[in-house]
């Protein structure tokens with residue numbers, strides 16, 4: 001009994017502070033004597049896992065750090081399950097992760113941000129009420145100012161603040177497509193949006209990518225055959241490949257959207273994480289026909305826990321999104337929005353990026369160098385100029401089936417490629433992210449992974465063919 005309760009405590013199923021049943025209740029429920037329960041509780045108490053107070057009861061100790069086991073990850077290969085795994089990674093003991101496209105928490109500009117929060121004290125009365133659904137007016141001014149660097153001339157009134165890009169995209173999916181209707185996505189694409197589309201019952205259709213971005217001929221063919229409602233694209237340092245669409249491709253995509261009457265939904269989340277000079281201007285900056293919805297946010301630039309992003313949409317769609325947003329959660333927290341507005345106003349983001357971009361560039365270089373050094377010749381990968389993601393392509397072999405679990409057993413997590421795809425690939429893929437780990441750990445993780453891959457590819461008797469053509473990526 002003690003072992004079972006202990007397991008539930010250390011895995012976090014009985015969180016710190018939970019009251020355990022009384023001795024009498026548990027004895028009755030389990031059909032054992034009270035002495036048995038008392039002994040189990042004593043054992044847990046001696047191990048420091050529970051605290052008993054006379055007259056109050058027995059509680060899970062506040063000093064227990066619950067950590068689910070690594071084996072709880074990687075059990076299912078659906079976007080939902082993998083997003084859930086990625087969200088849990090930080091809580092798992094002894095695990096290092098190349099799986100999440102996240103910034104490094106230790107680099108957050110905590111001091112400056114707390115100061116911005118502190119400066120909101122004077123406005124406390126305003127901050128404790130519901131805020132405007134469209135978002136804090138000062139934050140909208142700052143976002144409009146920021147968007148100038150992306151080539152966009154936007155007024156604060158055109159900006160809708162949302163709870164992260166995730167909410168922005170969910171609103172867009174809901175506003176633009178009914179269940180069963182087709183939309184276009186890149187192949188591969190951001191797995192979180194595949195989950196959002198599934199939740200709305202919307203049908204994603206795959207547009208292959210090459211090194212210059214989504215392939216226009218494929219977009220045109222699908223536009224003619226399927227009449228999609230919109231094309232969701234991450235043109236700048238895409239997740240999961242890191243690909244950055246060329247200016248020519250951006251113009252071609254926009255021309256196709258205009259010609260065939262679908263909207264382009266541009267996810268610009270990674271654009272400012274650019275390691276080789278300024279990124280190309282946003283597709284929205286070219287939009288003269290109200291064909292582009294632009295979505296961005298602060299999860300990768302600052303901190304995902306802020307849950308703040310923005311949408312700039314053509315006026316009728318903006319109104320629709322605003323109304324849906326009111327139906328969903330009324331507004332984002334006024335206090336966090338105002339603190340972010342102050343932080344941006346004082347150029348905190350620019351200062352932060354000047355500090356972290358060289359570090360992320362170093363990490364990208366460490367990952368690419370380690371891949372060159374350790375990976376067997378049959379493995380290929382993208383070379384991103386920005387963002388956090390590198391996409392690996394391997395020959396598909398049945399021996400690779402346990403790769404994720406084997407890496408987890410050695411203390412390393414990566415994201416399996418399947419979940420970023422809407423149609424099967426002839427190759428095996430995985431995504432490695434370099435933002436959250438220092439270079440020495442990145443090199444070590446790649447070495448572990450390369451050894452596991454080599455072992456598995458060597459197990460095949462047949463000659464290993466190089467993966468299918470570089471163009472398209474998938």
Ligand SMILES: Cc1ncc(COP(=O)(O)O)c(C=O)c1O
Nearest residue numbers: 101164165166190239297299309
């Ligand atoms: C392309 C892309 N869009 C959206 C998101 C989610 O962003 P947010 O945290 O702003 O909801 C992610 C997170 O990984 C992403 O990679």
